[in-house]
Amino acid sequence: MHTEYRFIKSIHDIQPLLSSLNENSIIAIDTETTGLDPFQNRLRMIQIASLNQPVILIDLWKASYDIISSLKKIFTSSALKIFHNAKFDLKFLIKSGFIVHGPYFDTMLAAQVLSAGQKSQGFKLSDLVREELSIDLPKELQNSDWSGEFSEEQLSYAARDAQVLLEIYPCLLSKLENAHLSATAELEFECLSAVVDMELSGMLLHAEKWAKLTEELEKNQSDLAATLHQRLKEGFKRIPQLPFMDNLNSEQPPLNLDSPKQMLEALQQLGIPLKTTSHEELSQISRQFPVIQALIDYRKVTKVLQSFASTLPKYIHPVTNRIHPDYWQIGTTTGRFSCRNPNLQQIPRDQIFRECFIPSEGNLLIIGDYSQIELRVAAEISHDQRMIDAFQQNQDIHCLTASLLIGKDIGNVTKEERQAAKAVNFGLLYAMGARGLQLYAQNSYGVEMTNQQAVDFRKRFFEVYQGIASWQKELSTSRLKEIRTLNGRLRIWEDHPKMTELFNSPIQGTAADIMKQSMAMSFPYLNRNNIHLIATVHDEILLESPQEKAQEISHFLKETMIKAGKKFIQQVPIEVDIVIAKNWSEK
DNA sequence: TCAGTTCGCGCG
DNA sequence: AAAGCGCGCGAACTGA
Secondary structure (H helix, E strand, O other): OOOOOEEOOOHHHHHHHHHHHHOOEEEEEEEEEEOOOOOOOOOEEEEEEOOOOEEEEEEOOOHHHHHHHHHHHHOOOOOOEEEEEEEEEHHHHHOOOOOOOOEEEEHHHHHHHHHHEEEEOOOHHHHHHHHHOOOOOOOOOOOOOOOOOOOHHHHHHHHHHHHHHHHHHHHHHHHHHHHOOOOHHHHHHHHHHHHHHHHHOEEEEEEEHHHHHHHHHHHHHHHHHHHHHHHHHHHHHHOOOOOOHHHHOOOOOOOOOOOHHHHHHHHHHOOOOOOOOOOOHHHHHOOOOOHHHHHHHHHHHHHHHHHHHHHHHHHHHOOOEOOOOOOOOOOOOOOOEEOOOOOHOOOOOOHHHHEEOOOOEEEHHHHEEEEOOOHHHHHHHHHHHHHHHHHHHOHHHHHHHHHHOOOHHHHHOHHHHHHHHHHHHHHOOOOOHHHHHHHHHHHHHOOOOHHHHHHHHOOOOHOOOOHHHHHHHHHOOOOOEEOOOOOOOEEEOOOOOOOHHHEEEHHHHHHHHHHHHHHHHHHHHHHHOOOEEEEOOOOEEEEEEEEHHHHHHHHHHHHHHHHHHHHHOHHHHHEEEEEEEOOOOOO
């Protein structure tokens, strides 16, 4: 494959492209950098492809002032800008001082939207080119070095990567239209700037506080390990013929407390009836066996220690002193974000962890949280009149469920009853069984219920919320193999889906649509005011704002989040809780 | 030995 | 008839 290109030497070489730009222009942009980290590595080359023109290549390290200012004009023009994984290029462009304006078309996001959750790989540029153009791109230059002189081969590959974007774009565009996925893709593209800002901003961790916390947890862990050993030993003393006895008395670590396999074996030998050592099974018998409670306690602290406490500091960036995770816009089959390196979306809720996430000097956090968004979406989608009425009358939905289930006046519902109803609401919405409900209520909300109670609650729930019941009934008899969110986001299954997945997908997915809409809608204003998005956790947005602007910005965020919700949800009001805080634990 | 899988568990 | 869904991560475990 040969690509015509022009290596820009002077302002005259870039003039044809610049002067041909208008609001209908379409350009494809790719960049080459000296590495993957926008804070430590440098943007070297920019390639721009446009219709009926050779690809232009600009060596940023040698570009004159004139060329740079031409580039600035190109990036802020209203031309459609096509990228593959725009997030990467945009981060480098912004760190290099460029302002880049949409509209964007991201070929990677487009392909992911089109795949509708059917595959998790195969979104590399070369994959798309093979699929859309039936062309096998020659192998990428292995570890290509973009910090020295360019070879002819490097230049030609660089140009080619920009050129093919222009060629696969119409294919992807028409596929999106045919699949009625344009709105979904548009929303993803409109989100891009917000996601870029979020990754560049990252979050600030109070490192000293965190270190102290880690120390305490480590002490805690060794105490709990000792307790667990002690309890195991006590158990085996009563059954002295068991082989583990010797082990436990020796100096060597008797058995690996972290090994599910070894623990299962040991506990079974103690006569404790277990099939696995999952928390679910353990929690049921923790009262009868002190050793089980000891294992649960040990595991809890071990988990947070190895997953968070000891690993998080490794992610503090040497340049910014902040943590910059990777967000994946289509990291999940339903449309939610996923987050990695580290996954800030699963920092324990416990105050001792979250209070370590703080704003920088002179700033405050603004935390916006959609209230019961999935239940509101469910009411909207299922048209359940009782649930819709409840939300419209601003009733507490969990109290309402409690009062309806137990036939009590809504004002007399106790805290415990509300907790139980919360479990019922969230569980049964996605068709949890009675057994599951019972365990879920216990584990998530500390609510004891008998199996019979769970069966009754389940029955009552569907009598009371008939709209939910008939919506589920309709779906489960439909034999559908695909389903959409309220923004038209599609999920397709290869085989017949589990009903539970079919129920959950449009609800979780619509909530994700709303979150993305709110990010897209709020970014331009935030950006103008120099306010940064610093995280998003499914139904929650975090901003960092100078103290003196916080009031105004929090008001704006709340209104924008509600406005975003209203775009998809009309029958039910959207509620957003806003907090201005000195750390992440204040919610 | 090492890549891939499973278990268990943190979050929403 | 019965059925929680969506992730990422670390350690243990499996298989060639």
